[in-house]
Amino acid sequence: MGAVWAAVVLVLVTGCSAGGSGSPSPPATEPGTAAAPSRSAPAAVRVAGTLTEDLESPWGLAALPGGDLLVASRDQRTITRVDARTGRKTPLGEVPGVVPGGEGGLLGLAVRDGRVYAYFTAESDNRIVRMAYGGGDADRLGAPEVVLSGIPKGNVHNGGRIAFGPDGMLYAGTGERGETGLAQSVESLGGKILRMTPEGKPAPGNPFAGSVVYSYGHRNVQGLAWDADGRLWAAEFGQNTWDELNLIQPGKNYGWPKVEGSSDVSDFVNPVAQWKTSEASPSGIAYAEGAIWMAGLRGERLWRIPLSGAERAGDPQAFLVEEHGRLRTVLAAGDGRLWLTTSETDTRGTPGPGDDKILRLEVR
Template sequence: MGRGRDRVVVGGVAGAAAVLLLAGGCGSPPDGDPGRPSSPPAASASPAPSAPAGAPRVAGVLTQGLRSPWGLAELPGGDLLVSSRDERTVTRIDARTGRKTPLGEVPGVVPGGEGGLLGIAVRDGRLYAYLTSATDNRIVRMRYGGGPGDRLGPPEPVLTGIPKGVIHNGGRIAFGPDGMLYAGTGETGRTGLAQDRGSLGGKILRMTPEGGPAPGNPFPGSVVYSYGHRNVQGLAWDPAGRLWASEFGQDTWDELNLIRPGGDYGWPVVEGRAGRAGFTDPVAQWRTGEASPSGIAFARGAIWMAGLRGERLWRIPLSGAERSGDPEAFLRGEYGRLRTVLATGGGARLWLVTSETDTRGTPGPGDDMILRLEVG
C-alpha cells in the first residue's frame, strides 16, 4: 500500500513545510515500503461515505520533524511532552500550534537497539521516564514545573535493576486511576526471565510514585503485578479501572491482554490463546505482520492500538471485560509505523505518533509526526 497523507495541519506554525508530501515505526523487521503515490489524497472534512461507522478521522498533523519519538504525555494544560528514544531528549509540543520547545537531554541514557529514552508520564510537577542506562533499564523522575522557560531538573532514581538488552526492553509507563505507577517491561530476549518472579523482566510492575511496592500488590514486598510477558508495550485503563496491555508476540501471535493481579500470561510456555490451566489467554490476538503492537489508549468504548510492523491503528470494541465485536483496522499503511496513541478531550480525540525514524522504518519528508484524530 502507498502512504498517502492527509494534508490538514493543526498548528499554524507548520508554514511552507506543510505542503510537502509526508511519509510515514519495534517488533519484527518492517515489511518494506512498496512505494508512495506522487501526491497525497485530498483532505476531507468528514469520513468518506464508505467509512465504517465511528471510523477515526485524521483532523491534521500537529507537528512533524520528530526523531525517534517514543513516549508521549499530556500536561495539565493540554500541551504534550514527547521523548526521543535515540536523541535522549524531551520536547514540549504546543497542542494548539504544534510549536516545539526542547526541554533538554536526559542524563544517563544509553541508546542502543530497542533501548534508550522510552516511556514518559507526568505527575505532581514531575516528569517520570523509563530509560536504558549503561547497566539496566530504570525509571527516574525529574522536576518540571511546566511554566514558560522551565527546564527539566536532574533525574532521581525511582526504580532500578530492570534487565536491559538489545531487544525487548519494554518501556511504557503510566499512572493508574489508583495513583500508582505502572511499567511494562520485556524479557530482553532471555525468555526464562518472564516466568521468574524474582526478576523485573517480562513483567508489568506496580509501584508507588517513589518506587516502592504498591499496597495490595499480589506478591508481598515486590513491585511485580503480573508476569509471563514477552515485551509489554502499551498500558491503558477503561472507565471501570481495568488495566489493559499490548504485547509483542514472537512468530505467531501478538496480544491484547486484560491484566489481573498475579496473573501468568504464559510466555515462553505459550503464545496467544492456549486454553491451558494456570495461564491467562489474551482477549484479542493478531498475526505479527498485522500488528506488532505498541501504545494503546481507551476511548469511545474501545481500546485503540498502534501497530508498528502492521502500520495501522486497531480498534478493539469492548463490553465490560470482554470484546463486543471484531477488531477493526484503520489507516492501513497511510502513515507507516505507529508507535504511541494517547486519548484526550474526554476520549473524543486521539494523539497518534508515527515511528518511521526508529531505524526500522522508511522515513520520508516530515517524519516523524504527531497526528490528531477525531473519534467522537
C-alpha cells in the same frame, strides 16, 4: 477509509481478584479464524491534521495538565514540549544517563504532581527516574532522581511504557531482553507488568509480598491503558505468530515463553484478542469512546477494539492501514480525540518528508 476486519481470538477472562479460582474459558473461535461481524454502530477515524513534524525517533508521549504534550526521543535522549494548539516545539534538554542502542534508549513518559517520569535504558539496566518540571516555557527539567532500577536491559525487548493508574500508582511494562526464562521468574523484573508507588516502592495490595511485580509471563509489554471501569489492558509483542491484547489480573501468569497467544493450559490467562504479528506489532494503546485503540508498528495501522461491559472485547477494526507508516504511541485527548505518533525514524522505517509526526485524530 474502509475498516479492515482482522483474524482474532476472543475469549472470556476470569475475574480480576488476585488468587481467584478458575481458569480462562476456551477461545470463542479457533486461532486464525474470522470473528462474526460486529452489531455495534460503525466506527470512524478522521485525521484532523498534523500537530508537529520532523521529530527524531519519538517514543514516549505524555500530556501536561494544560494539554500541551511532552515527547521523548529514544535515540536523541531528549524531551521536547509541544504546544497542543500551534505545534511549536520547545526543547527541554537531554536526560542524563540514557544509553541508546537497539530497541533501548529514552522510552516512556508520565507526568504527575509537577514531575516528569521517564523509563530509559542506562549503562547496566533499564530504570525509571523522575525530574521536577514546572511547565513554563522557560523551565527545564530538574536532575533525575531514580525511582526504580534493576529492570533487565538488552538489545531487544526492553518494554518501556509507564503510566499512572486510577489508583494513583505507577505502572510499567517490561520486556525479557530476549532471555525468555526471565518472564516466568517472579524474582526478575523482566517480562512483567510492575506496580509501584510514585516513589518506586511496592504498591499496597500487590500480589507478591514486598515486590513491585503485578503480573508475569510477558514477552515485551509496551501498551498500558485503563477503561471506564478501571480495568487494566496491556498490549504485548508476540514472537512470530500472535500479538496480544490482555486484560491484566494481579498475580496472574500470561504464559510466555511456554505459550504464544491462546492455549488450553489452565495455568495461563489467555489474551482477549490476538493478531498475526504482520498485522500489528503493537506498542502504545489508549482507551477512548468505549474502545481500546492500539498503534501498530509492523502492521502500520490503528486498531480499534470495542469493549463491552463484560470482560470481553468486540470485533477489532483496522484504520489508517499503511497510510502513515509505522505507528508507535496513541494518547487519549478527550472528547473523541487522540494523539498518534508515527515511528519511521526508529531505524526500521522508511522516513518520508516531515517524519516523524504527531497526528490529530477524531474518532468514534
